[in-house]
Amino acid sequence: MDSTESTQPYPGLPKPNMTSYDSYSAKTTSISYPWPAEVNGMERVALSAQGDLQRVLSAFFARPIVIGLVYSQTMRQPKPGSPFEPVQTPTRNIIEAASPTSPIIQTRQVHLQCAGKIVCTATSTVRITSPECAHLFLEENYAIGQMFRRLGKVPAFELKTVGLGPVTGEKMNASSYSTAKDEGKQLWRKYTLIIPNFECEILEVFPSREMFTSGEKWLAVEDVEYDVPELLVKDAVDTASVLKQGLNIVLFAGLFLTLFYEVLMYNNGRSRSC
Numbered sequence: 001m002d003s004t005e006s007t008q009p010y011p012g013l014p015k016p017n018m019t020s021y022d023s024y025s026a027k028t029t030s031i032s033y034p035w036p037a038e039v040n041g042m043e044r045v046a047l048s049a050q051g052d053l054q055r056v057l058s059a060f061f062a063r064p065i066v067i068g069l070v071y072s073q074t075m076r077q078p079k080p081g082s083p084f085e086p087v088q089t090p091t092r093n094i095i096e097a098a099s100p101t102s103p104i105i106q107t108r109q110v111h112l113q114c115a116g117k118i119v120c121t122a123t124s125t126v127r128i129t130s131p132e133c134a135h136l137f138l139e140e141n142y143a144i145g146q147m148f149r150r151l152g153k154v155p156a157f158e159l160k161t162v163g164l165g166p167v168t169g170e171k172m173n174a175s176s177y178s179t180a181k182d183e184g185k186q187l188w189r190k191y192t193l194i195i196p197n198f199e200c201e202i203l204e205v206f207p208s209r210e211m212f213t214s215g216e217k218w219l220a221v222e223d224v225e226y227d228v229p230e231l232l233v234k235d236a237v238d239t240a241s242v243l244k245q246g247l248n249i250v251l252f253a254g255l256f257l258t259l260f261y262e263v264l265m266y267n268n269g270r271s272r273s274c
Contacts, residue, residue: 035162036163039187047159051155061114064114065112070108070111071109074086076098077103078097080102098134099130104128105126106137109122109123120207121204123204124200127199144193156195158192160189160190162187187212188204190203
C-alpha cells in the first residue's frame with residue numbers, strides 16, 4: 001500500500017498546523033478540510049487555490065483577471081533588534097540589504113477585477129528576506145501569485161479559516177474587507193503561502209457567492225443600485241409640473257401685453273415706430 005505524504009516542499013520552513021489538507025500517494029491525491037456545509041464545488045476550488053487564484057478565476061469567467069492596488073505600506077528592519085521603520089521608496093541599498101536578519105514587510109490590499117468588476121479583495125502581509133524577492137516584488141511590482149510563477153516555486157500552503165458572511169477574527173474593521181451590498185453574501189478565507197525568503201499571510205473576500213453560480217451573468221449585474229424613494233420621485237414630478245404651469249402663465253401674460261399694446265396704438269392713431 002502506498003504511504004500518504006503531506007505536501008511540504010521546503011523542509012526548513014514551518015509545517016502547517018492543519019492535520020491534513022493536500023495529501024498524495026503514488027496514485028491518489030486528496031484534499032481534506034472541514035468546509036462549511038453550504039459551500040459548493042466551485043467555491044471549494046477557489047478556496048483551495050494555492051497562489052494561482054487568478055488562473056482559477058480567469059478559467060471560470062473565461063476572461064482576464066487584473067490586479068488593482070488599493071494601498072500598500074512597506075516597513076523594514078535595518079538591523080537585528082532594531083525597530084521597523086517605514087520605507088517610502090525601496091532604494092537599491094534597501095533591496096540589497098533584505099535578509100532573514102533585516103527583513104522587509106509590506107501590508108497591502110488589492111482588488112482582483114474581471115470585466116471591471118471586483119471579484120475578490122485580498123489583504124496581505126508579506127515578509128521578504130532576500131534581495132531577489134525584494135527586487136521582483138518591490139521594484140518590478142510582481143503580484144503575489146506571479147511571484148511564485150516567476151521564481152518557478154510551488155508555495156507551501158495552509159488554509160487557516162473559511163467563513164461565510166462578515167469577516168470575523170480580524171483586528172481591522174471587518175467592513176473594510178466588504179465589497180458586497182449585503183455582507184451576508186460574502187465568502188472569505190485566510191491562508192498562508194510560503195517559499196524560502198517570501199512569506200505571505202492573506203485574507204481574501206469574495207463579494208458574493210452568486211458569482212460562483214451565475215458566472216458571466218453575475219458580471220453583467222451592476223455593483224451599485226440607487227433606489228430613489230417614491231416620495232422624492234413624486235416631489236420631483238410635482239415640482240416639474242409647477243414650473244411648467246408657471247412658464248405657461250408667463251408666456252400667456254407676455255402675449256396679452258403685446259396684444260394690448262397693439263390695440264392701444266391703433267386706437268390712438270399712432271405709428272408703432274414713433
